[in-house]
Amino acid sequence: MDTKIIVCLDGCGPEYLARSETPNLDALAAEGYSTIGQAIVPTVTNVNNVTIVTARYPETHGITSNYFYDHLRGQEVYMESPEFVLTDTIFRRLARKGKKSILITAKDKLKTLIQDGTTIAESAENPSAWLVDRIGPPPDIYSVEVNHWLFGVAENLLKENPPDLLYLTTTDYATHKLAPEDDRSQWNINQLDRLLGEILNVLPGIEIVVTADHGMSQKTYALDLNLILKEAGIIACAIPIIKDRHVVHHQNLGGSAYVYLDDLSAMEKSVELLKEEKGIESVLPSTEAARKFHLHPQRIGHLFVLADADTVFGALPTAREDVNIRSHGSLHEREIPIYAYGAGPLSILPKSNHEVAAWIT
Numbered sequence: 001m002d003t004k005i006i007v008c009l010d011g012c013g014p015e016y017l018a019r020s021e022t023p024n025l026d027a028l029a030a031e032g033y034s035t036i037g038q039a040i041v042p043t044v045t046n047v048n049n050v051t052i053v054t055a056r057y058p059e060t061h062g063i064t065s066n067y068f069y070d071h072l073r074g075q076e077v078y079m080e081s082p083e084f085v086l087t088d089t090i091f092r093r094l095a096r097k098g099k100k101s102i103l104i105t106a107k108d109k110l111k112t113l114i115q116d117g118t119t120i121a122e123s124a125e126n127p128s129a130w131l132v133d134r135i136g137p138p139p140d141i142y143s144v145e146v147n148h149w150l151f152g153v154a155e156n157l158l159k160e161n162p163p164d165l166l167y168l169t170t171t172d173y174a175t176h177k178l179a180p181e182d183d184r185s186q187w188n189i190n191q192l193d194r195l196l197g198e199i200l201n202v203l204p205g206i207e208i209v210v211t212a213d214h215g216m217s218q219k220t221y222a223l224d225l226n227l228i229l230k231e232a233g234i235i236a237c238a239i240p241i242i243k244d245r246h247v248v249h250h251q252n253l254g255g256s257a258y259v260y261l262d263d264l265s266a267m268e269k270s271v272e273l274l275k276e277e278k279g280i281e282s283v284l285p286s287t288e289a290a291r292k293f294h295l296h297p298q299r300i301g302h303l304f305v306l307a308d309a310d311t312v313f314g315a316l317p318t319a320r321e322d323v324n325i326r327s328h329g330s331l332h333e334r335e336i337p338i339y340a341y342g343a344g345p346l347s348i349l350p351k352s353n354h355e356v357a358a359w360i361t
Contacts, residue, residue: 211338
């Protein structure tokens with residue numbers, strides 16, 4: 001059996017690999033293909049992972065953020081279960097053909113979102129007892145070493161009963177906390193590369209794509225869009241697209257937001273106001289945002305707001321704050337490394353995350 005592997009290095013922009021020793025990735029590049037590709041916008045985990053495993057844009061698969069606000073019901077919902085995914089994943093497609101797939105993730109929220117159709121699905125956050133008995137307990141989810149444990153799981157499962165497809169996706173805690181030039185970051189990337197080499201040595205003929213879901217940037221300024229709009233007498237619900245339960249990573253401060261307006265007659269005023277605000281790079285009405293970034297029009301706000309390279313959006317004590325945080329979500333975390341090795345067609349070498357699964361499967 002020829003096993004195929006997709007590895008998604010969460011939050012790993014090209015600069016992390018450039019500053020680190022990565023002999024195994026270098027070998028993949030020399031023997032296969034490598035490029036600096038493009039993540040899907042908004043540059044957050046769920047959007048890009050679902051894009052990878054469906055080979056479709058968000059306009060088709062429906063995942064437009066980590067978090068969904070049902071404006072009609074006034075309810076806030078985390079998108080963490082398969083019913084939110086509106087099209088087949090590669091796991092479902094393989095299952096219909098009687099083939100096996102394994103999903104290994106760091107966060108349980110991602111496992112529950114995309115696991116439908118897998119033969120085995122495990123997360124470091126909530127691993128099965130049999131896996132802990134075999135591998136040992138995982139490090140804390142908020143640690144650099146948790147991703148090393150995931151690679152060990154992948155190697156063990158490949159040795160025992162190799163599937164047709166293995167999808168391994170990590171957590172970005174390390175890149176949220178460590179800049180590329182940090183010694184510990186470089187050690188971490190080197191360890192991941194070493195562990196990748198061990199996986200590649202398990203089976204001959206492995207085909208593999210290594211990508212990232214988004215990059216990571218240093219942020220120094222933050223805006224609370226709800227407070228800014230409220231100061232102007234506009235009632236709205238602005239949700240940073242990065243928002244999830246793992247606030248230790250990023251404090252729910254991210255580089256883009258969906259704004260839901262209570263009164264659509266305030267649309268023009270809101271756009272003009274936000275465009276004038278320092279730190280805001282772009283303000284797009286929903287129809288324009290959906291068209292430009294291939295987003296599902298019913299799962300975004302009335303406005304899509306993108307921050308500049310230094311700015312994040314979120315809930316703050318005041319409307320404007322200085323911050324010191326590494327985060328993502330904007331256009332400035334769009335560059336990602338892509339490495340590919342295998343027999344995929346040369347005509348569609350992957351240059352974006354929606355092309356990865358199509359190439360390898």
